[in-house]
Amino acid sequence: MTTALDRPARTHLPRTVAFAGISAAMVAILVAAGAPTPLWPIYQHEWGFPSWLLTLAFGVYALALLVAILVIGSLSDHIGRRPLMIASLALELVAMLVFLFAPGIGWLIVARVIQGVATGAASSSLSAAVVELAPEKHKKLGAMMTSMAPLAGLGIGALFAGVLAEFASEPAFAVWLVLVVVMAAGTVFTLFTPETVSRKPGALASLKPQVTLPVQVRGLFASALPGIISSFFFMTLFLGLIPVVLVAVFKVHSPVVGSLAAFVAFAAGTALSATTSGIKPQRLRLAGTSAMTVGAILFVASIGMHSLTLLWAASLIAGAGIGASFAGATRGLVPEVAPHQRAGIFTAIYLAGYLAMGLSAIIAGVVIGIVGVASTAIGFGVITALVALTGVIVTNRR
Known part of the structure; x- marks a missing residue:
């Protein structure tokens, strides 16, 4: 049987060019995910809908992404990276068009x-392709790209949309038009990338959701869980709740200011993830959960004192905590299992994280309609602080 790697070669880009392009596509997918952050208040002002619908829109994204990861996560192992990358980027293009004309x-x-479905489908295939296309002498570069892209992409997306929305006459249209062009270019580019794996049977069976956590890391995973959950709580906070808080509590209507909290947080997280490879995973997790505890307390204080300075400080400290905690969790868990068990580790991490993100956003939306934005934000911050503090205690004991 002829495999994808055995077929006569079509016109393909050199692997180094393909590596750079697919890395850029992976970042672009996350940029698009962060782009709505400063646009939500603009939509709300123009269309006059309640704040809870904004958090609902954020929550359904996380849940759709989670379902896609669970169902499609390992499909590229069977049908090849290229088909799933092309399909996910094309679906992302459809999403950008719906945003553009909504x-x-x-x-x-x-x-x-x-x-959410497109991002979930792309996460496994693009990440795997980046690692496999990385130059032989620089394989660590591929792994670094996959670990840095999520936080970097979300932060860049929020800032990009905020700056463009600040100066464009039709902010939302301008943002989505740029992203339509980017996703169209990414889809076309992927058509010419080389395949990196052979096809193998079992594609339909792979669609059955499975989460397998190896016995030897279950205790370690349990101790890392509070840090994982609080990290994703903060993502909900920065991408879904803070834009509403800035308008309702601080009376800040500037899209740039609305995007800065997310950008500062995710830039700090990216920097920590990139510069802490020499630190032991447990120390990273302890430092990360400690920083997130402090960041959550500062966020609550910023609401009570109406202090934007405290809000930026909370973003910086909590963002660093996200990067440290997530890096510590993955670096501690992955080396403890065999290569064929690593997909199960990441599936378990993302299952916990995106479930926490989606449900917290939807619940926050319901609570906003009852007690208002300020009280909801304070309650969200207190719960996040308690979860992160639990992570500090559990990690320190272990």
Whole structure:
């Protein structure tokens, strides 16, 4: 039987060019995920819908992404990286078009669901392709790209959309038009990338959701779980809740300011992830959960004292904590299992994280409609602080 690698070669880009392009596509997917952050208040002002619908739109994205990871996560191992990369980027393009022409909040929610599925489908295939296409002498570069891209992409996406929205006459249209062009270019580029794995049977069976956590790391995973959950709580906070808080509590309507909290947080997280390879995983987790505890307390204080300075400090400290905690969790768990068990580790991490993100966003939306934005934000910050503090205690005891 002829495999994808055995077929006559078509016109393909050199592997180094393909590596750079697929790395850029991976970042672009995350840029698009962070782009709505400063746009939500603009949509709310123009269309006059309640704040809880914004958090709902954020929550359904996380849940759709989670379902896609569980169902499609290992499909590229069977059908090849290229077909799934092309399909996911094309679906992301569809989501950008729905955003571009959305006439109301209902269509924004539809776009977020499509985007969640596309991002989930892309996460495994693009990440694997980046590692496999990395130059032989620089294989660590591929692994570094996959670990840095999520936080970096989300932060860049929020800042990019905020700056463009600040100066464009039609902010949302300008942001989505740029991303339509980017996703179209990424889809076309992927058509010419080389395949990196052979096809193998079992594609349909791989669609059955499975989460297998090796016995030898279950205790370690349990101790890392509070840090993972609090990291994703903060992602909900920075991407979904803070833009609403800035308008309702601080009366800040600037899209750039609305995007800065997310950018500062994710830039700090990216920097920590990139510069701490020599630190032991347990120390990273302890430092990360400690920083997130402090960041959550500062966030609550910023609401109570109406202090933007404290809000930026909370973003910086909590963002560093996200990067340290997540890096410590993955670096501690992955070396403890065999190569064929690593997919199960990441699936378990993302299952816990995105479930926490999606449910917390939806619950926050319900609570906003009852007690208001300020009280919801304070409650969210207190719960996040308690979860992160649990991580400090559990990690220190272990």
